[in-house]
Structures are given as C-alpha cells and as structure tokens.
Amino acid sequence: MKLIIALIQPEKLPDVKQALFNAAVHKMTVTNVVGCGQQKGFTETYRGVVTEVNLLKKVRLDIAVNDDFVKPTIKAIMNGARTGRIGDGKIFVLPLEECYRIRTGETNSAAIG
Amino acid sequence: MKLIIALIQPEKLPDVKQALFNAAVHKMTVTNVVGCGQQKGFTETYRGVVTEVNLLKKVRLDIAVNDDFVKPTIKAIMNGARTGRIGDGKIFVLPLEECYRIRTGETNSAAIG
Amino acid sequence: MKLIIALIQPEKLPDVKQALFNAAVHKMTVTNVVGCGQQKGFTETYRGVVTEVNLLKKVRLDIAVNDDFVKPTIKAIMNGARTGRIGDGKIFVLPLEECYRIRTGETNSAAIG
Amino acid sequence: MNELLRGVDTLWVLIAAFLVFFMQAGFGMVEAGFIRAKNACNILTKNFLDFCMASVGYFVFGYAIMFGAGSAFMGLTGWFLSGAVSGASVPLSAFWLFQAAFCGAAATIVAGGMAERMKFPAYLAYSFVISAFIYPIVGHWVWGGGWLAGLGFADFAGSTVVHVLGGFAALVGTMMLGPRIGKYCPDGRANAIAGHSIPLASLGVFILWFGWFGFNPGSTLSVGNGDLIARVAINTNLAAALGGIFAMLAVWKFFGKPDLSMAMNGALAGLVAITAPCAFVEPWAAIIIGAIAGLLVVLAVVAIDKLQIDDPVGAFPVHGVNGVWGTLAIGLFGQKALGLSFDGLFYGGGLTQLGIQLLGVGSAVLFVAVSMWIVFKLIDVFIGLRVTREEELRGLDIGEHGLEAYSGFQIFTTQ
C-alpha cells in the first residue's frame, strides 16, 4: 500500500476530483496548505505596494491506495492538474504499512478502499 | 518508530483525546481537513437547494510513536472514534525513520515522547 | 529521498524560512496545525476564566529532499526554530519512494528540487 | 414659524437620506455574506463604487431627467442641478440627497444577482448608465410628473421605481451572464453554493431593515402632524416581521429546516412589498402583504433555480417579484381615505386602481427589460460581461483587484 500526497493548484481541484472519479478513486483527504515552489506568486498591489507573495495557496490531497492503484491514481492527478505552467504542483509517494477502518476494524487492503 | 495518521469525525475529537490520554499518549498534532469516503454527507438545504456535500469536515491526527506504542495507540483511537456508523474514519501507519526534538537536539526514541 | 516533517512555533516561521533559504532549500509546503506536546500552553483569561489551552497553534512544514539534503535541512530547521524553551517543536523524517513534477512529468531526484 | 416648519422637514428628509445611504452598507454585507469568500472584495468594490457613481451620475444627468421639466417620458432641465428646483418643501440639496440615495439603492441591487462572475469594468459602466439614465426615466414617470403619475399610478416609496427596476435589471443581467461554474450539474440538478458569512449577511439585513425606516417613512418628505410617518413606519415593520416568519415557515415545511438565509430574504421581501403601499393601507393589510411576500420569495427562489437562472443572493425573487407584488397590493388593499386615487378591490373600489397598478408595473418591467438588455449587450460587446473560467475558479478578488478579502485565513476556494 502507498500513501500518495499531491500538491495542486486550488482551482484545479474540481478537475482532479473528476479525473480521480473516472479512475475509480473515490476516497481522499484534502487539506489547505501554502507552498513555495518554482512559482513566483501573483502580484498583489495592496494599498500601493507591489509585492510578490511567496507562500502561495495550494491544496494537498492525501490518497491511500493499494499498490496496483498507484499508477492510475498518479496518472489521473497528472491529467487533472496539469496546465503546463509553473505552479502545477508535485506528487509524492510514501510507503504505507498498515491501514484500519475504524467502523469495522477491517485492516489493510480491505480497509483502504 | 511509526507515524500514525488518523482521520476522525470532528465531534469525536474530545473522546479520542481522552482515550489517548488514558493510553498514556500525550503528544499529537491535529489538522483540519475535508474528506471523501463512504459517507455521503449531510443534506444541506441552503436557500431551497438540497445538496449532498461530498467533501466532509474531518480532523486529522498525526501521532509519532515508538514501535511498542503502535498497538495501544491504534486501539485507543478506535475506541474513542468508533460509533459504528459510516464516516467513522481511517487509520494509516507509516514507517518513521528519524525523529528530533528541536529544543534539546535529542533524537529518535528519546525525542518522540 | 526523504520527506521531512517539522512542527514549529508559528512565530519562528520567518526565521526558519530564512535558515532554509540560506541552506539552499527553497521548496516546502506549510500547514496550520494545532498540537499537544510538553508545552503547557499560554494562559488565557477570557472573561474571568483562567484556562490552559492545551492544543496550541503550530506550523507544520513538509519538505521533500534528496538524501544528501537531509542533514543540512534538519540543521537549518534546528537553527531557525530553536529558542531552548519548551514548545520549540519536533522534526520527523519519513522515507519517500517516488516524486513527480506535474508540469513536466519529471520524476524523483529531478523532480524534487 | 414657516422657517421652522421648513427646518424640521429638512431635518427629517436629511435623516431619512442618511438612513437610506446606510442601506448601502446593508446591501454590501448581505451580498458579500451570501457569496463565496473569494469574491467578497469584488462585490464590495462594486457596491461601494456604484454609490459613488450614482452620486455623480445622478448629479450630472439623473436629477434633470427625473425631476426636470420636460415631456411625460423624461425631464430635460436642471443638468448639474443648475436651475433645478426641489420636488418638495425642503431645500433642493436635501431633496437631491434623498433621491440620490434611492438611486444608489436601485443600482446596487443588480450587483447581487450578477455576483461572482461579472467583470468589474463592465459593472462600472452599467452602474453609471442605470443611475444616470434608466432609473431617472422610470422615476420621472412615477414621481417626476410623468405619464404614470398622470394616470393615478401609486408607488409611495418605490416598489416599482426602485425595486422592480433593480430586480428586473438583475434578472436580465443574470440570464445573459449564465450560471456560475459548478452551480448546475450536467443532469440539471442544482448545487447549493453556500454563502461565506451568514453573520455578515445577517448584519446586513438588520442594517437594511433599519435603513428602510428612512426609505419608507422618509418618502413622506414632510413631518406634518406625525400621523403619516407613524403609519408608514408601523406598516413597514409589520410587513418585514411577517415576511421573515412566513418565509421561515415555508422553507421549514418544504425543505425540513428553518433556514436563516431564507428567513432573512423573507423579511427583505416583506420590506420591498410594503414599499409601495405603506402609506395607503392599514396595519392589518401590511401584515397580509408581508406574509404573502414571505411565501412568494421562497417560491420564486425555487422557481428560478428550476429555470437554471443563477441568482446568488436572490435579487430577483426579493426585489423583482415582490416589487411587483407590492405595487399590485395597492390595487387590493389601498384606501382612497388614505390618499389614493381610488379605493382598492377589497374596499369596494373595483378593479380601477388595480388596473392602473398593473399597467404601471408592466410598463416599468417592459422598459427595464428592453433597455437593460440593450445596455448589457453593448457592454458585453465593448467590454465583456464575464470573467474567464480560470479567474472565476480562482476568485475575482485576486483577478480583478489583486486583493484578498481574508488574508491569512485558511479558506477552501473550490470543493
């Protein structure tokens, strides 16, 4: 099992959700984050001061999947989130050792989906 | 060492904290998240439109523990969070390689608790 | 590759960012969290009731790095965040198996930085 | 003595004008509260600047068109107020200020219906045109000695002049813009897009209700012996209260829960509906008018949603539908003894007054619909009405103004 963490643009969330849905990935956890990457940030002109905001708003997805779902999930995120412009985001894959469903006590592959 | 990630109902946080406390787990990090799972969402009727909200509010706990604490921690979370209804949540366990306490520079088992 | 998770005091974020910048670490993701640790919490006196707030505001940094960057990154965080007082925070290091840059499709070491 | 009388009347008209001005804050808070945080600055900027634009437009052109001497269709003297005369026994400046605040209210109604997707420059253009030309023309018909005034059409404080105008302009604009992204599923089901701050909206409703005590009672334009302003005030309050209660009951019954946002819209609906008849009816009639307004607003919200017209704050159900209802209610509950040309239907006056009311509100609807359709089309061609998909998803605050409403707060902008 793997834990896939994706950092995407907030405005791409609807598209990514759709792409994941099409790939039969229905479960996920979404967190609001801010991030620094290659993207430089939009220019704010608040009260006559031009600033580059360097911690930009991103959305973080955490998706736990069985091993055979890793590839399709990553592909779906890529498809949904890519615009080809800086700021599109990153995907990280971490090993996941155990998984429990609290309601039933099921474990691992049975619990993950 | 392991990193335990639990996703629970926000209103179960007091109960889970109590259960963890009873199991001598005192340290944790709590994050606000929203999630999709089997739970369908409450029905909102905002201004005459019935919707199913599909990203539901959840609370995420991150708890780093030594290996012998993994079982009791999971049990405590299960006890505190379970209602038997859909939406109770999930627990994930990840391998944790290193741990540092910033204040003292202690590492690993010494630092974790 | 590793995923470094650091939990620090919110008011140390500017210092930690500076220290990371000096260590040539430019990419990171920042999340608002609350945490329980050894720190007891400030005393609030809201409307005549003295309370100890036990879930304190913290900032969580997620930084994915290549293996040779692990040490310098940890050192930078330590330097930026340490005051020597309780509440300084923790650092966790997790194994990271894969990394993708959504924009280009690059993977792993090429994608991480 | 005459000096004092004039002084007291001026005092009253000015205080009423201040209250009507303050409604601008109410509109701002209601509209901002009922939309998403990412577009809050945008709507507030629109709301703020349309009052500024209305002040200018109504100074330069509007007053002359509305109250100047001219034809039955529009006035033509008093541009820049120069040579203009007051329409009441108070100084021109005071009368102008009161009328300008009304004009600002009419303009701002539209912002809510077209919220979360309309370009800012397009809005500026629109708001100048409506306050300098469209509103004053309808106003001239009814209050400036125009053709409807001649027929005995009654609209005491502006159910038609202000609210029907604003509400139908919003409807035309909203239909031309199309719904917000994500509002309707491909299969036609509507999604609720919840407002980001119900407390702000609720404050706004209280401010509006408060300001309405200037809007309606102030339209007496004179204190007199107090009887008229007192009657108008009590009617205004009762209609609002009943509108709130009945909208809440309706939404509770139909959708299972007493939804505050709808109850608040109900109170506003009651206020809009009583605006025309407030001087001509008894308190018991105000109660009925308000209660019906509360029901109407719920039905209208549901109906336009069925038609896939996406009006985020309910501008049309509140102002358009209930502006019509209030105007017609005069023909039912109005009394000759209270200053009307004919008794209403329920007082044995037959259908005469009702017919006149219908003609008046119908003409206003027609004129507004056609003229605003042209205005919005022209704006669409020359400036563009709607922002890009990307900007809409990110929010207009960043895109149009480079500013966030709640800097530092963690907010989900898309779900």
Add this chain to the structure above:
Amino acid sequence: MNELLRGVDTLWVLIAAFLVFFMQAGFGMVEAGFIRAKNACNILTKNFLDFCMASVGYFVFGYAIMFGAGSAFMGLTGWFLSGAVSGASVPLSAFWLFQAAFCGAAATIVAGGMAERMKFPAYLAYSFVISAFIYPIVGHWVWGGGWLAGLGFADFAGSTVVHVLGGFAALVGTMMLGPRIGKYCPDGRANAIAGHSIPLASLGVFILWFGWFGFNPGSTLSVGNGDLIARVAINTNLAAALGGIFAMLAVWKFFGKPDLSMAMNGALAGLVAITAPCAFVEPWAAIIIGAIAGLLVVLAVVAIDKLQIDDPVGAFPVHGVNGVWGTLAIGLFGQKALGLSFDGLFYGGGLTQLGIQLLGVGSAVLFVAVSMWIVFKLIDVFIGLRVTREEELRGLDIGEHGLEAYSGFQIFTTQ
C-alpha cells in the same frame, strides 16, 4: 403649532424607535461573537426571529396587556391594537413601534444566556410567550398604570421592565438547561470557551451603545425644550464609559490582562444600570453608577461561574445584576427636583424611594422567576429544551438549520 409640536414629538419617538430596533443587530452580533462559530447561525436565527415574533405577539396581545385598561395587574383592552389608545402625545402607531422595539430587546436577552444548546422550536415558543404575555404584564405594572406605578416606583427607561426581566429569564433558563458540554471539568474547574469573533462582538457593543441613545433619551417620548433629552443622553454616555473603564481595570487587576470582552460587558453593564435612573440623576451620579456597574459585572461573571451556571455571553451579569443595581440606584441618587416622587438617600430623602424601588424590582424578579420557570418547564416537557449531545458537539447550525455560518473556512469545532 400644536400640529408641529406633535409632529416633532412623533419624529423623535420614531427615530428613537429605529435606534432601539437597531439594537437587535447589536444583540445579534454580541451574542454571535461571544459563542463558537458552529452555533452562530443558530443564535442569529433566534435573534432575528424573536424580533419578528415580538412584533406579532406585541401587536396581537402585548400592547393590550401592557397599556390597555384593566386591573392593576394587567390591561385587557386593545387586542390587535383595535380600540387601543396611545400612551403619549404621539400617534398610536409611533408609540406602539417604540414599545414593540423594547419588547423585542427584552426577548432577545435570553438567547445569549441559553446559547449553544437550546433547541430552536423551544426558543420560538419561549419568545412568543415572553413578548405576548410576560413582558407586557411587568410593563403594565410600571408603565401601564399598574400597581407599581401607583406606588411611585420609578424606572425611567426599563432597567427593571426590560433588563431585569430579560436577565432573570435568562438565569432561569440557563440553570434549567445546564452547562455546555466541556464547560466544567469533573473536578469543578471552569474552562474558557472563547467566542469566535471578538470583532463582531465589538461591533455589536458599539451598535448597542448607539441604539441606547434611542432607548434612554427616547423614553422621554417628547422633545420639550431639549433639557430632559440632553440630560438623559449625557448620563447614558458617561455611565457606559465608566462601566467600560472600571470593568477593564477590575479584570486587569484580578486576572492580569485587560480583557476586551469584559470591558465591553462593562460598558453594557453601565448602560443597563443607567437605564432606570438616567432622567433623575446628575452626571456625577451617572459616573458613579456606571463605575459600580463595571465592577459588579466582573464580580457577577466570576460568581456565577463558581456556581457552575454557564451563561456564555454574560446575559445575567449584564442585564440581571445591573438591572437591579440601576433600579436601586434611583433610591440613592435620584432627585425630586428631577421628577421623582421622593428624594433619594443621598439627597436626604431617606429610605422611602429606595424601599419602593426594592419592592418593585423584587416583585419583578419574583414574578419573572416563577412564571419563566413554569414556561420553560412546559416547553421542556412538550418540545424539549436541549439538543442532543451529538448535535451540541457538531454544532446547532448543521443540526437545527442545515447551514454553516462560515462555509469554506477552516474552523476547529472541537478541541
């Protein structure tokens, strides 16, 4: 001339009524700001609808009971205002509106004390009963020619009639409901449950202070030569300012930090306390009355917390305790020369007036406590007073109204 006099008085009473109405917004913002975000819609709905309910209840029954002819206990003529007569030299409609706004204020005080756990339908029932029956009965005693009026009991603008009534009703209700989950630890220590928006609460306090300038000075019901309304206004302001300062000093001294929420409660306490004596005392007395009110509110907040009575916004300390203090203060600082029956203690009038004040406020407390205990018990049996544990933890906004106050915002609802 008489016409004009009546016109000016009507103008004043109406403007004051508008200001008192606007206090409803102030109550709403204070109460919402001082509780958690997950219950904000709920309290705002209560606040909004209790004014609507009060408008109806006071129209149908309340006014007749309060100002109708009848016994020393209650009036019995003028149901639905038909045949009712005005209690002042202004039109009935204006007088009614002013009184109805008072009635709404009394009703809404209770919402704060019982916040975050009381069922919405129970609240609706309560708010109708208090505004249609309980408030008017006490009002009749004092202002409607009832038995307390006959004794020379003085309560210029309602420290007893409005605030003692609301404050003690809140106390009874709060005790019956029990504390919020998590407010008291098993070992008896209290936890602070912080309000979710101090800025909103602070706005609310300003609105209340602003509205109080209608509440107290407006209770003159006539402009006269200006002396009385000016005296009432200055006293109102001074008592509020001193209440704020002394509450801040007290909380600073006792708890180490100058807590804004307490300073604001202090200003409200000063306002409540000066409400009864504002017409009968000199500015220096207003200063003392306000300062003591500021201290009292801090002590009372601490005291009821010790007793494990969980009053989230301080409804009882502010309105109950200081309503009593203000009523009694007349017996100390009041002056015959300023319209009182007897000079107060400090003006050599002995204990007569103080005794009457004590009797009056005591009777009111007793009547309210007993009648509201019965009302809440009945509601508890037939509707249920308190929501379920689960709903309380999730928040009443979702449970009762299917609505979130701050959609899209990241908020911790439990800790």
Add this chain to the structure above:
Amino acid sequence: MNELLRGVDTLWVLIAAFLVFFMQAGFGMVEAGFIRAKNACNILTKNFLDFCMASVGYFVFGYAIMFGAGSAFMGLTGWFLSGAVSGASVPLSAFWLFQAAFCGAAATIVAGGMAERMKFPAYLAYSFVISAFIYPIVGHWVWGGGWLAGLGFADFAGSTVVHVLGGFAALVGTMMLGPRIGKYCPDGRANAIAGHSIPLASLGVFILWFGWFGFNPGSTLSVGNGDLIARVAINTNLAAALGGIFAMLAVWKFFGKPDLSMAMNGALAGLVAITAPCAFVEPWAAIIIGAIAGLLVVLAVVAIDKLQIDDPVGAFPVHGVNGVWGTLAIGLFGQKALGLSFDGLFYGGGLTQLGIQLLGVGSAVLFVAVSMWIVFKLIDVFIGLRVTREEELRGLDIGEHGLEAYSGFQIFTTQ
C-alpha cells in the same frame, strides 16, 4: 415657540452626536480590518477604551480648556462641567456630548497609524492626554474663542481641529515607533502586509460615511430653515463620492488594479477634506475638493511608504494630508456670501483667507508635532511604547490581552 426651537435644535445636535459616536465603530472596523488578525483585539480594545477615556478626560478637563473662559491659548473655567456654559443655543449636556464625540474621534485616529506594535498601557496614557489636553487646546484656538478664531480662521467641522490633529499625532507616533517587523526588506523594498478582513473595513467605511452626516451637518448646531444643513450634507456626500472614484482611478492607473482598500481611503480622504469647507462652498467645489483628496491620498500613501514610515491603515495620508488640504481649500473655494470672513482666491478674494488658513493649519501642525513628540517620548521613557519582538510576531492579542480575535479559525499569523 422658543422652547420648541430650542427643543428642535437640541434634537438635531443630539442625533448628530449619536452619529458621531457611531463613527467610533467605523474607526474600529476600518482599523481592525486593515491589520492582521493577530492584532485585531488589541486595536479594538484601544478604539473602545479611547472613547471611554475621552468621555472622562473631556468631562473633567477637556471641556473647560476648550470652551471655558481664559486666554487666547486655552480656557480655564468649567472643570467637571461645573459652572460651564454651552457654546450653542442648546443645553450644555447636549453640546458637551457632541463635542465629546468629536474628541473621541480625534483620539482614535492615532490607533490606526501605530497599530500592531504599540503597547496597550502606553496607548491608554496617550489617549487620556490627547483628549484631556492637546485636543482641547487646539479646539480652543479655533472654536473656543481663541486666537485663531479671532483672526478669521475658518474650520467648519474640524479638518484642522480633529483630523490634522489626529493625523499628525499619528505621524509623530508612527515615526517614533518605527515600522512593523517584516514591513521593509533590508534593501528598502516595502512588503505589503495585507489587512485581515476587507469586508469589516468596508463596513467601517460605510459607518464612517454615515457618521460623517452627523459630523459635518451637525456642526451647524442648529436647524434653522434647513438651508445650511442641506448644503453641508450634499457637499459632504459629493466629496466622499469623488474621493472614492479618483482614488480608485489613481490606483488603477498607477498599479494596474482597482484596489478597494485604496478607494475606501479615497472616500475617507474626501470626507476629511470637505470637513472644513463644507459650509462655505458650492457643490461643484465640493466635487473638486473631493477629487483632489482622492488623488492626494494615493500619492501620500506611496510617499510615506518610500520614506519607510509604516502607517498600516493610512491614518496620516487620510487625516493629516487631507486635513491640511481641506483647511486650505477654504482659502480657494470659500465664499463670503456663505459666511466666511473673506472670499476665497477663486472668488476674487485674493490670498487673505488662504493666508489665514495656512497660518492656522501651520500652527496646529507645529503645536501638535511638538507636544505629541514630548508626550510620546515621556510615555516611551516611563511606560515603553513598543512591545517586544516576540510579542509582535505572536500578535498583541495574546500578549497584551490573553484573547484571540477568531478563536477556532485557522489563520496564518506569520508567513
């Protein structure tokens, strides 16, 4: 008849005083909205308590210094109002309340400029001194029969007395405090530190605009035949509207986007600028004065940022710069026919009035700058002006008050 005249004037002065009081809420919301969430309670506490302190300070000392008999420099009779006489044909209490509300406004302007880093006890000390001594002295010069009044210096409603005073005090304080941490990069570039709630700020601006209808028209202190109050009211409104429009256009042109926060500052700038000349000029002049004010505020914001003076809410650009502009504008656009000593430059009166205005505003600036420099220095030595770096980073709400503005909300306090 005379009674009634006095009654009506009192009514007007009191209502204006209430509106000016309500501006306190406006200042609070604007200042809180324009700073970060972690310091919101702090600024609101300052704002709240400075009105309380002003009420006391102006009661005990201020009124005597401002309106008492004495020298051309300051008055010396009427401490504690005892033996004081009213400065208008209304009761002393009413006149005092109106003046006290002005005093509170002057005091509160400073809070914004020094926001996010000034110690709370230091602020309390400051606010007592300014309202008890500094403000009344300047007030005496202009309105209390002092030396500037003798010269024919004109400042109808306080561009100099209130706004120049507040604005320059803010400038001195802000410079002494130094910029907030993180505001300027080592290389001198400025960072924007965005306000945490633009909706709150926008509400505040509406409240201020609303309150200004008491501030300026109320300064007539009498209703008369209505002409003067109507002229003042229309001028006030037009200047505000034009200020808003021109500030928006300027910021749009220079920085690419129409920034609401700047447009709102523009409206305030227009209001400040018209405060002195509102009675002495025609509407067309008000339009020009307002438009220039809108431009000036944008330029001034940019200029002081270049000088690394960190004024989070624009207190100096709005109140200081435009207070000067408004005062001078009298010398350009003012008319003898409207009550001035000499015609202004554009009415052929030459430079006389302009010279007097320059002298007057110059003296006020000098006096304020010197005296406030001393006051702040003394406070710095005895109490300390600025909080520690750690406290500033965490936020003053926790440090100074032990309270969070938005408990439960997820907010980034540092970035």
